[in-house]
């Protein structure tokens with residue numbers, strides 16, 4: 433069931449981002465007509481879709497975008513918008529609210545100078561921050577989406593301060609992935625071993641955010657497991673872990689020309705199930721069903737192929753791994769992998785070996801190199817996981833913050849026996865605290881909506 437759909441309704445864009453994976457700018461020659469879009473909306477509703485996020489390019493550059501949004505809302509689906517916000521005026525935001533748009537994520541990729549440089553348009557940072565305030569004033573929940581790369585990584589704490597002050601309620605962070613314009617500008621890409629610093633820093637910001645009712649949401653590209661995993665992967669207070677790529681299972685992407693893909697970020701060369709002008713959404717889903725991570729027979733390569741978590745994870749985000757070597761099942765941007773290798777004095781780097789063609793969602797080619805601390809190349813055979821993979825579901829170790837298989841007697845990470853009783857039940861404490869935080873947040877929101885006093889005074893600040 434395509435529960436979450438991300439829909440590029442036009443490729444037209446008024447920004448010139450140096451990391452744009454779809455190389456947006458001009459509209460596609462054969463974008464769907466209004467009637468064709470409305471038909472797609474009805475098919476998605478019938479297929480069980482609950483949430484559609486409109487993207488571009490810039491979705492609002494399509495004249496009929498509000499008509500499409502209104503039909504999504506009319507059929508009972510949640511309608512969101514992801515935008516760079518350069519031309520997202522107060523009037524457009526009010527019209528979006530009237531049409532039924534209930535979440536808007538604004539891209540902020542750095543403080544003013546860096547953002548304007550990355551987005552290729554002076555003034556675009558100030559417009560994005562202004563839009564966050566307007567979205568909040570109009571009554572839509574404002575979020576922020578930030579790409580993490582070598583340039584923005586040092587600014588993450590400052591971006592956190594800036595967007596919380598502007599009124600953002602959540603922050604989706606994701607890696608700049610080697611696709612489209614980002615391949616041309618590959619010096620900005622993070623090296624895989626830097627994922628350790630990224631995740632450690634983000635986890636700190638996650639806890640800071642939790643204390644003020646602000647959610648830091650690690651995107652699917654931010655990989656996986658390790659000591660922070662039980663804290664931040666769930667959208668609710670339930671403690672959970674990364675469960676693997678859902679492309680073609682519960683996630684679906686649409687391009688403006690009607691191409692139906694298993695995920696909006698993936699190239700159609702490998703992950704398209706047809707075009708809406710010639711196949712129905714149901715047929716496209718059937719065409720994609722044998723290409724999901726759980727059904728494609730991929731056994732993984734290098735560290736991922738040997739990984740303790742393979743049965744659950746299967747190489748993390750398909751997008752991140754596919755863009756490196758044109759196939760999935762080997763993802764070096766993983767916290768568990770990078771920390772395991774670092775303990776042995778090893779790290780991984782990517783090296784570009786081929787550019788990407790000048791077309792939307794184009795991929796280049798990269799080599800993933802295993803190195804020793806002195807920079808010398810190490811053989812792949814010493815860069816595998818040495819923990820034996822077990823069957824069984826994942827449970828949280830009672831002594832450390834790592835996930836282990838329920839089939840283990842001892843935690844493979846800290847050695848504690850599975851039935852060890854923790855001195856202080858930190859897991860329970862965390863769950864209780866998160867529930868309290870959430871109840872307080874809902875309480876404040878209800879008071880805000882009802883216009884009653886107390887919305888501010890009950891804040892944990």
Ligand code: SF4
Nearest residue numbers: 736739745747748766
């Ligand atoms: S090493 Fe690969 S399979 Fe293991 S957790 Fe990381 S991404 Fe997933």
Ligand code: SF4
Nearest residue numbers: 652677679695749751
């Ligand atoms: S490819 Fe990545 S972004 Fe797309 S559904 Fe899979 S995990 Fe999510």
